[in-house]
Amino acid sequence: MKTKIALLIVMIAVLLTFQASAGCGKWVVRENTDYLEDPIFDDAVEDSTGQSATANVAGKMNKVEGNTTSVEEKAYAIDIAGKWRFKLQSDLEGALDLILIQSSDRLQGYGTLEERGSVIPATATGIISKDAVSLDVKLSREKKDYRLDLTLVNGTLEGSYELYESDKLAGKGNATANKAAA
Numbered sequence: 132m133k134t135k136i137a138l139l140i141v142m143i144a145v146l147l148t149f150q151a152s153a154g155c156g157k158w159v160v161r162e163n164t165d166y167l168e169d170p171i172f173d174d175a176v177e178d179s180t181g182q183s184a185t186a187n188v189a190g191k192m193n194k195v196e197g198n199t200t201s202v203e204e205k206a207y208a209i210d211i212a213g214k215w216r217f218k219l220q221s222d223l224e225g226a227l228d229l230i231l232i233q234s235s236d237r238l239q240g241y242g243t244l245e246e247r248g249s250v251i252p253a254t255a256t257g258i259i260s261k262d263a264v265s266l267d268v269k270l271s272r273e274k275k276d277y278r279l280d281l282t283l284v285n286g287t288l289e290g291s292y293e294l295y296e297s298d299k300l301a302g303k304g305n306a307t308a309n310k311a312a313a
Contacts, residue, residue: 227277253269291303
C-alpha cells in the first residue's frame with residue numbers, strides 16, 4: 132500500500148513538472164504584448180525590415196549598417212486594428228470575419244471563414260506599408276491559405292486574394308473589407 136501511494140505521489144510530481152507538449156506554441160513577449168511564437172510572422176517581419184533591423188519603443192526602426200546605427204522614421208498612414216468583415220468574391224463566395232491587432236507595420240489576428248454554410252477558425256498575419264495591406268490567413272481545419280493584397284480607400288479595404296490549397300494556387304478573386312461598428 133505504501134508503495135502505491137509513493138508511486139502515485141511520484142507520478143503526480145512528474146505530471147506537474149512535465150512541460151506540456153501539446154503543440155500549442157511558445158509565448159514570446161514583444162513590445163509589452165504577448166503573442167504566440169509564429170515563424171511565418173517572424174519571416175514576414177524579417178522580409179519587410181531586413182535582418183539587421185530592430186524596432187525600438189518609440190516605433191522607429193534602427194538599421195545597423197557596419198559600425199554605425201541610423202534611425203529611420205516609418206510613416207504608418209493607416210490604422211486598421213479592430214474587427215473587419217472581408218467579402219471574398221469569385222466562383223465560391225465566402226466571408227472572413229477577422230479581429231486584427233496592429234503593432235507598427237505588423238498585423239496579427241484571428242477569426243472565422245464562412246464558406247458553403249460552414250464556419251472554420253482562422254488566424255492571420257500581415258504587414259502594412261503606407262496605404263497597402265498584405266494579409267496571410269490560415270485555416271485551422273483545412274490546408275488552405277488565403278493571401279490578400281489590399282489598399283485602403285475611403286475607410287474600405289479593397290483588392291484581391293489568392294487561395295492556396297496544399298501550397299498550390301487553387302483560385303483567386305476580388306476582396307473587400309469593411310470595419311465592423313464598435
